[in-house]
Every structure is written in structure tokens, then in C-alpha cells.
Amino acid sequence: MNNKQSIIDQGELKLFRALWDHSEDNLFVVRKTQDGDFITERTNPSLVNLFNFSEKQDTGCSLKKLMPPDAYNAIVARYNECLDKNIPIDYEESHIIDSTGIPQFWLTKIIPVIDSDTREERIFGISRDVTKLKRIEQQLVTYNEKLEQQIEQRTRELTTALQEMEKISKYDKLTKVFNxxxxxxxxxxxxxxxxxxxxxxxxxxxxxxxxxxxxxxxxxxxxxxxxxxxxxxxxxxxxxxxxxxxxxxxxxxxxxxxxxxxxxxxxxxxxxxxxxxxxxxxxxxxxxxxxxxxxxxxxxxxxxxxxxxxxxxxxxxxxxxxxxxxx
Structure with missing residues (x-):
């Protein structure tokens, strides 16, 4: 490798390190073990802070120990699909991560990384918090539902008013026969x-x-x-x-x-x-x-x-x- 290529590689590595350390998105690398489990290999500071991982959890920890069974099974199924098909997969996920009991939402992309020599299988993941957008979306859905109800109510009122106007235009108010x-x-x-x-x-x-x-x-x-x-x-x-x-x-x-x-x-x-x-x-x-x-x-x-x-x-x-x- 010549000096020029070495300088380029070092520059790219520094750029990736800066992105890894300072990105607000959650970045992670997990490795698939021979028994089919997945363990954490790298976890960026954003993800560590979000889940309050300890040093033992952010590196070399089985996902089975980090997650409830249902969540673990769903994640593993996606990871295996990504590796089996050898294609990136995008999905939305939600988890309750604090005592409020309110779910938070992420858009996640997972990318298969398969070592051509050792055949070791890894998943590189990028997860973006979209909870605020999801809340807005839910508020819009609720607003639209209320708006539709108001429109339906207003339509009923207008229909009734039109029917009354039609009666007034046709019928004598006192005797209720035609006018x-x-x-x-x-x-x-x-x-x-x-x-x-x-x-x-x-x-x-x-x-x-x-x-x-x-x-x-x-x-x-x-x-x-x-x-x-x-x-x-x-x-x-x-x-x-x-x-x-x-x-x-x-x-x-x-x-x-x-x-x-x-x-x-x-x-x-x-x-x-x-x-x-x-x-x-x-x-x-x-x-x-x-x-x-x-x-x-x-x-x-x-x-x-x-x-x-x-x-x-x-x-x-x-x-x-x-x-x-x-x-």
C-alpha cells in the first residue's frame, strides 16, 4: 500500500470514527455466533446512552440477555432474513425503554456484513429515532378522525337544514300542506x-x-x-x-x-x-x-x-x- 492510499484510508477511518462517536442515530454491529445467537460487537455512544448500557452490555453481550423474549425473537428473525438474503432490510420498530410505559419508535436499516474469508456473519445497523414524528402522525390521525366526525356531523346538520329549507319552500308553515x-x-x-x-x-x-x-x-x-x-x-x-x-x-x-x-x-x-x-x-x-x-x-x-x-x-x-x- 503506498503512502497516498494509506493517507486516504486513515482519513476515511477518522471520518467514520467521527460519525460513529457523534451521530445522533444509533449505530451498532452485532455478530452471529455458531449457535445462532447474536452478540454485540460495537455500539456507538448514542445507543449506549439511550439504553444506559454497561461496558459488559455494549460489547460481547448476547442480545438474548438484553431483550425480552418476544422482542429478541422478532429481531433475530429480521437479522437472519438479512443474512440469508444478503440484502439490506428497512423496518420500523418500537420499544418501551423507561418507566413511563410509552413506546418509542425507530426506523432501522440493517446491512449484512459477511467475511469472505472466515464466513463470519455480522449485522451493521443504523437506527433513527422517529418518536416525535410518530407522535405527530398519531396526532394527525386523531385530528383527522375528529375532523371526519365533525364533517359527518356538519353534513348531517346541513342535510337536515336543507330538508327543512325544502319543506319551507314547499309547505305552508301553519297547515303543513303545499304553499x-x-x-x-x-x-x-x-x-x-x-x-x-x-x-x-x-x-x-x-x-x-x-x-x-x-x-x-x-x-x-x-x-x-x-x-x-x-x-x-x-x-x-x-x-x-x-x-x-x-x-x-x-x-x-x-x-x-x-x-x-x-x-x-x-x-x-x-x-x-x-x-x-x-x-x-x-x-x-x-x-x-x-x-x-x-x-x-x-x-x-x-x-x-x-x-x-x-x-x-x-x-x-x-x-x-x-x-x-x-x-
Whole structure:
């Protein structure tokens, strides 16, 4: 070996020694014995300080004496795999090393070192403490779980809010039947179906007779109860395919798909009879002036409503509690 090569080798050795002595990573060399055990050959200061090794432990000590059986068996299995395959292996490990009972974590790389002459087998290991990163990772997992729970809760709340908003946009708050906006939408739908497929549909427009007297004599809270009762009677007296809503004030509109003049009149009479049969302690029997009409070929929402309205007011002028149809 020439002087130049010797100087290079000495420089590399000093560099390795400096890294070995001052590295914050844990560096170690273990040798495999003939009976399959592993003993410590070299342990850098970082690892000695971490586990508080004595001089007997950091050099020439069996790993079986240093570790609990489960940990020892797991480590030996990795070391043997590394030597058998003659390839480096990376893995994460955790151990409880103090009285707190809290595990610490390391990322470890082990490298096989097999002497070509003696066939002695060694493991060179580098282990980096990643406990802080692991704690952060665990905190992030916990945070994400909480965040997902909050998002799920918020989504449920928003879904509920949207459902409530949809109800508000469709339903009359007091009577829980469709409101004027939704009735207009349904009228447009029925007109479109009638024009496209030649279907017919009918309208029944009705109000509560003498509603002002109920309010004036008993108060608005009783008037509200009369409106609720009136709406409930209508809801329970029609088919599932029929549509009922509060047109405004004490007026209610029924949209009856696929109907005929005879069917419309039969329904109007049934509603009149049902109203007359209901008793209330708060107000006299409910009665209604009822206007009935059917879709005509060139109808618009405005024209068919005007006709139903005209029929209802004709019923009112006739003496109330009556039915007038205009086709």
C-alpha cells in the first residue's frame, strides 16, 4: 500500500470514527455466533446512552440477555432474513425503554456484513429515532378522525337544514300542506302533461265560509286551528295522486290529475259532506264555498285559476256552503 492510499484510508477511518462517536442515530454491529445467537460487537455512544448500557452490555453481550423474549425473537428473525438474503432490510420498530410505559419508535436499516474469508456473519445497523414524528402522525390521525366526525356531523346538520329549507319552500308553515309557490309549480307541471299527452286535470278552489267571524269572535289562534282542521280534512279526503295546498288566507286549492266532470263533482260533494260531519269545541261546523273547473285545451295557469275563482265566488254569492262548476 503506498503512502497516498494509506493517507486516504486513515482519513476515511477518522471520518467514520467521527460519525460513529457523534451521530445522533444509533449505530451498532452485532455478530452471529455458531449457535445462532447474536452478540454485540460495537455500539456507538448514542445507543449506549439511550439504553444506559454497561461496558459488559455494549460489547460481547448476547442480545438474548438484553431483550425480552418476544422482542429478541422478532429481531433475530429480521437479522437472519438479512443474512440469508444478503440484502439490506428497512423496518420500523418500537420499544418501551423507561418507566413511563410509552413506546418509542425507530426506523432501522440493517446491512449484512459477511467475511469472505472466515464466513463470519455480522449485522451493521443504523437506527433513527422517529418518536416525535410518530407522535405527530398519531396526532394527525386523531385530528383527522375528529375532523371526519365533525364533517359527518356538519353534513348531517346541513342535510337536515336543507330538508327543512325544502319543506319551507314547499309547505305552508301553519297547515303543513303545499304553499302557493309549490302549487304554482304543480300547476305548470299539470299543464305541460295535459298539453303533451292530452290528459285532463281538474281544480277545486275553496275557502272557509264565515272565516272572518271565527277570527273576530274567538281570536286568531282559534282561526289558525280552523285552518289546520280544514287542511287536515282535505288531506285525508283525497287520493295520493291528488294535490292540496293553501292558496292564500283561508283559500285552498286542490289539483286533481286525470279527472272528469263527474269525478270532480263527486269529490266536491264528498268534501262538503266531510266538512259538515266534523265537530269542534272552538268553532261551529266548518263549511266551504267550492268552485270546480277542468283544464281546457288553450288554458294557462292564469286562465284556469280565474275560472276556478269565478266558480268559487259564484258559490259564495249563491248562499255559501255550496258547489259551482264552470267548464
Amino acid at each position: 302557493r309557490y309549490k302549487l304554482d309549480e304543480e300547476l305548470e307541471n299539470q299543464l305541460e302533461l295535459a298539453r303533451r299527452y292530452g290528459n285532463s286535470f281538474g281544480l277545486i278552489l275553496m275557502d272557509i265560509d264565515n272565516f272572518k267571524e271565527i277570527n273576530d269572535s274567538n281570536g286568531h289562534h282559534i282561526g289558525d286551528r280552523a285552518l289546520i282542521e280544514f287542511a287536515n280534512i282535505l288531506k285525508t279526503s283525497i287520493r295520493k295522486t291528488d294535490i292540496v295546498g293553501r292558496w292564500g288566507g283561508d283559500e285552498f286549492l286542490l289539483i286533481i290529475p286525470n279527472s272528469t266532470p263527474e269525478a270532480m263533482m263527486t269529490l266536491a260533494q264528498a268534501l262538503k259532506k266531510e266538512l259538515a260531519s266534523k265537530q269542534s269545541n272552538d268553532f261551529a261546523r266548518l263549511a266551504s264555498s267550492i268552485g270546480v273547473t277542468l283544464f281546457k285545451k288553450h288554458d294557462t295557469v292564469h286562465s284556469i285559476i280565474v275560472r276556478a275563482d269565478k266558480a268559487m265566488y259564484s258559490a259564495k254569492k249563491q248562499g255559501k256552503n255550496s258547489i259551482i262548476s264552470i267548464y
